[in-house]
Amino acid sequence: MASPTDLRAASDALDVLGRVFGYDAFRGFQQDVIDHVVAGGDALVLMPTGGGKSLCYQIPALVRDGVAVVVSPLIALMQDQVDALTAVGVRAGFLNSTQTLDARRRVEAAFVAGELDLLYLAPEALGVRSTLALLDRGRISLFAIDEAHCVSQWGHDFRPDYLALSMLHERWPEVPRIALTATATSATRTEIATRLNLDGARHFVASFDRPNIQYRIVPKREPRKQLLTLLRDEHPGDAGIVYCLSRASVDKTAEFLTANGVAALPYHAGLDAGTRARNQQRFLREDGLVMVATIAFGMGIDKPDVRFVAHLDLPKSVEGYYQETGRAGRDGLPSTAWLAYGLQDVVQQRKMIETSDGDLAHRRNLAAHLDAMLALCETVRCRRVQLLEYFGETTTAACGNCDTCLTPPESWDGTVAAQKLLSAVFRLDRERNQRFGAGHCIDILLGKQNDKISQYGHDSLTVFGIGSELSEAEWRGVVRQLLAEGLLAVEGDYGTLALTEASADVLGRRRTVTLRREPEKPASSRSSKPRGSSTVVAELTPAAASLFERLRGWRASSAKEQGVPAYVIFHDATLRQIASDAPSTLADLSRVSGVGENKLAKYGEQILAVLATD
Structure with a gap:
């Protein structure tokens, strides 16, 4: 039975929710988290982007005595976070390297005097003695560690400064802590708890499902033109984010969109800090802009009306993909997560792993992350079901709002095709002591006569011309899927194809190979929507x-x-x-x-x- 104090705290929290934020009811387990933290408990909260994580520490900050200290890795966004709180009447401030000395002194004085409800700090600030001395002078109501997955050394957003945050409990043992993230497998969740000294914390894990986001993965043909079609047909005038792997691709894509009438801005580490800051501010403050960026952009972006997130290159992990696509549709309205994916993506990612720094265990970890991402791309099942299963959430019901549900792909027995391709790679390697990339192997199977084929005498191979039943695009799909299943490998600086141990089972007819055939017409959620409507x-x-x-x-x-x-x-x-x-x-x-x-x-x-x- 709840105590009078517990009931009063719950009543206070509900009052703050309505009076300050304008909502009449909590969502999901928000109230459970809030009640736990208000009572002084530690918490680890996993909640999808747009699920209301911020309220889980903002409301306790307004109910408990003292000032809540929020650790955020996003210096460039602290001003906007404080502006949003100020707009609803919350006393908030931040301390970071962008401030003048006078501005910093005013915030410090307000903190010591108890005239703030929340104070935002970057994690590196807690490694500075003067910051620790300042916090010792005030009354801290709680510590909130946002984007807590940044502590994971295997993660896609690792921040070394987060490793030092375990000291919060050691220095202020009576102050409750709440760590929050939108992306973590059970293994990452365990790592967060261990590294932040939150082993005794209560875990709150929400569903990872974002039903308003439609997941679509399409074969990569001319990706920029494919992207332009998506924006013109389905998202005219909408704000969105386009992710590219390289800085050069970011610049070219932004230029391409701008030249074709789409207001687009670039963002990557090669731009000077002033340009990055201006472009980010424009994206946040103007309607209908498209940000073309590397993955350096987006964490902590609170813009609720991002209607699409597009990837022109394959993400390195399911966690990264989920984190990035989660920036769409924070307001709960229909949004699109669109990825163009092709053979070269697989080749490039495999090569990057082989040449990456780190030991064998590190490379194996990277390969496991990539394998899971490839499995998501190649699945014939509901993508949402597979995505949720990756995060340990079991569901059997197809979502009806992803491409594999809207336009189900066919699967076909690709064993013979796989044997033909693997035989071509085998004969080049074993008979000629040669290795070539996917394009040349496909040319051999198709029986193409060109200078390279003639130069090496490959038209005399027994596999020359035996693959005419498939088109070049279909053969590229076969190569891509064999790479994804580990039946082929990519080696060397030139991305040549090589057999794996598993190849022998296919060549020896001990293993069948089922492949995915792409639907002729890609899925579209809004194909019947009048052009230009929002x-x-x-x-x-x-x-x-x-x-x-x-x-x-x-x-x-x-x-x-x-x-x-x-x-x-x-x-x-x-x-x-x-x-x-x-x-x-x-x-x-x-x-x-x-x-x-x-x-x-x-x-x-x-x-x-x-x-x-x-």
Whole structure:
């Protein structure tokens, strides 16, 4: 039976949720986490992007006495995080290297005086004696460690400074800690708990499912043109992120999109810090921009209206893929995760692993991550089911909202095709002591006559011309899938093909090979949608859609005037509900989800005026 203190804390938390943030109920196990931390317990929280992780420490920060210290790896985004809290009436500040000395002193004084609710710090700041001395002078209500997967040395976002955060419990043993992340397998979760000295913490693990995101993986042909078609047909005017593996590809893709009428900006480590900061701020604060970036961009981005995330190169792991695609649709509205994937991706990733730094165990770990990503790409099952299984979440029901559900691929017996290809690789290696890449092997199977074939006399091989039943594109699919299954290997600087131990079972007819055949027409979630319409207004009546656009115009103007991202004022989902409900009084407006006391007082009359305008 709950104690009076527990009930009072729960009541306080619910009051803060409605009064400050404008929501009338918690989602999932948010309240369980909040009650646990408010009571002084440690917690490790795994919750998908857009699931409301921030509230799990922000509300305890407002209920418990003292100042919550939030450890965030994202110096460039701290200002926006503080702006978003300030907009709802929360006293928040940050300390980082971008501040002037006077600004830093003001924040420090506010912390010591107890005039802040939350203080944001970078992890490296906790390795500085002056920061520790400052924290000793104030009253700390809790420590929140955001993006906690950064502590994992096997992870895709490893940050060495996170390893030192185990000292928080040693120095302040009475202060509860909450570590949060959107991406972690059970092994990574164990590593987080161990490295952060959270072995006794209660674990809260939500479903990894993001039902509003449609996952689609397409064969790579002309990826930039394929991307342009996606944006023009399904996401005209939408904000989105395009991930590329190299800096050069980022620059070329941004230039290509811009030349074809899509507002796009580049982001990678080769740009100077000022350019990166300006491009990030523009993406956050302007509507409809596309950010083309390496994976250096995106962690901690709170922009809720990212309608698509596209990958033009294969991610190195399922964790990375999930983390990056999770930046789409934080507002819960329909969004797309689109990946163009081809043979060269597999060859390139295998080569990168073979030539990577580290010992054999490290390379094996990288290979295991890649194998899981390849399995997701090549599956004939529901992609969402396979993605969830990777994170230890079992479900048997197909989602109906991924490409393999919308346009099911066929599987076919590719044993003979595999034997022909492996025989070509075998004969080149064993009979001629030669190795070649996939393109040359395919040319041999197709019986092509060209200078290279003639030069090496490969038209005399017994396998020359035996593969005419498949097209070149189909043979490339065979190579890709054999590489994915470990029946072929890539070796050397030139990416030549070589047999593996498993190849012998196929050549010896002891193993059959089932391959995936791509559907002729790729899946599209919005093929019937009128060109140029927006996902956000698709289900609104014409009158409500008109109101929504007027509200967006008002929001854009207000955001520009205040110098904050538009979503800091209101999310699209809130504007949608306002447009749909068309409230005529402040009391009616206060019942809209996302309209708390502070925003009602600040923007209420302005919104009613917009709604009253013909």
